[in-house]
Amino acid sequence: MGVDFHEPSEPYKSSTLIVRLSFIGVFLYVATGVAVYMTSGSFKGTTTFRPVDAVYFTMVTLCTIGFGDIVPDSTFTKIFTCGFILVGFGFIGFLLNGLVAYICDTQEAFLLSMMDENRYKNILSTYMVDEQKGRMRIRTKVCLALVVVIGCIAIGTVTVHYAEDLNWADSIYLSMTSVTTVGYGDYSFRTVIGRCFAIIWLLVGTLVVARALIYLTEYSIHKRNRKMAKWVLQKKITLSDLAAADLDNDGSISKSDFVIYKLKQMGKISEIDILQISKQFDSLEHGMYGKITLADLMETV
Structure with missing residues (x-):
C-alpha cells in the first residue's frame, strides 16, 4: 500500500463537472421532451404556440409543479410523460441541486474574499462570517436565501401582472404557488409571453426555494447540535x-x-x-x- 504525496483532487474540479453535466442534462431533457411532444400527439387544454407549449410543459414537468393547464392528449405521450417525470424528479433534480450548491459556494467564496478589503470588515465578520471555520454563518445563508426567494416572487408577480393581465392579488398568488411547486391550477400561464417567461423563471424560482429550505433545515440542525x-x-x-x-x-x-x-x-x-x-x-x-x-x-x- 503506497502513500500518495499529492493532494487529492480538488472539490472544485468535481463541482465544475457537475455544472457542465447540469447544463447538458437540462438541455437533453428539454430537447427530448420538445421533440416528443412536438411530433407525437398534441396537448389539450389552454394552448398557444406549439413549440412554446412543448418547452413550457417540459419545464413544468421538470419542476414538478403540475398546473394542469395543458396535458398530453395521446396514449403514447401519457406513457412517455410517466417515465419523463421520474427522470426529471431523480437524475436531473440531482444535477440541478449540485449546480445550485456550486453557485452558492462560489458566491460565498466571493463574499468572503470581498470582506478582506471592506472597511466594515469587523461588523460583517461578527454577524456574517464564522472566522474559525472560514465560512459564512448559517443564519446569514438563510437570510440571503430568503431575500433571493422574495426577489424571485416579486419578479414573478410583476411579470405575471402585466403578461397575464391579472390583478396584484392573483399575481402574488400565482407566483407563490408556482415557486413552491404547489400549482393548484386555478391560475397558470396562458399567454405566449407568460409561458416564455415561465420557462426560465419556474426553474430558477423552484431551485431557489428548494435551496432556502435546505438552509433552514441546516440552521435547525446546527442549533440542535450546538445545544448538544x-x-x-x-x-x-x-x-x-x-x-x-x-x-x-x-x-x-x-x-x-x-x-x-x-x-x-x-x-x-x-x-x-x-x-x-x-x-x-x-x-x-x-x-x-x-x-x-x-x-x-x-x-x-
Whole structure:
C-alpha cells in the first residue's frame, strides 16, 4: 500500500463537472421532451404556440409543479410523460441541486474574499462570517436565501401582472404557488409571453426555494447540535464515562482519549470513523512505537 504525496483532487474540479453535466442534462431533457411532444400527439387544454407549449410543459414537468393547464392528449405521450417525470424528479433534480450548491459556494467564496478589503470588515465578520471555520454563518445563508426567494416572487408577480393581465392579488398568488411547486391550477400561464417567461423563471424560482429550505433545515440542525455540544462540555465526567473513554483499559485516559470521547458524544465523529482512521494509521506505522516516522513513510513509497 503506497502513500500518495499529492493532494487529492480538488472539490472544485468535481463541482465544475457537475455544472457542465447540469447544463447538458437540462438541455437533453428539454430537447427530448420538445421533440416528443412536438411530433407525437398534441396537448389539450389552454394552448398557444406549439413549440412554446412543448418547452413550457417540459419545464413544468421538470419542476414538478403540475398546473394542469395543458396535458398530453395521446396514449403514447401519457406513457412517455410517466417515465419523463421520474427522470426529471431523480437524475436531473440531482444535477440541478449540485449546480445550485456550486453557485452558492462560489458566491460565498466571493463574499468572503470581498470582506478582506471592506472597511466594515469587523461588523460583517461578527454577524456574517464564522472566522474559525472560514465560512459564512448559517443564519446569514438563510437570510440571503430568503431575500433571493422574495426577489424571485416579486419578479414573478410583476411579470405575471402585466403578461397575464391579472390583478396584484392573483399575481402574488400565482407566483407563490408556482415557486413552491404547489400549482393548484386555478391560475397558470396562458399567454405566449407568460409561458416564455415561465420557462426560465419556474426553474430558477423552484431551485431557489428548494435551496432556502435546505438552509433552514441546516440552521435547525446546527442549533440542535450546538445545544448538544454545550451540554456535553458542561457535563461532569462519571465513572461510566471513564470506563467508556479508556480505550487501552489501563484505568486512566489521556488527553487524546478524552477529546475523542467528547467528540463521539457530540456526534461529530462515530466509532466507524475512528476505526477507519486507526486502520490507516496502523498501515503506515511499522515501528510498533505508536508513531509515524519519516522512515515509515519512505518504506511505503
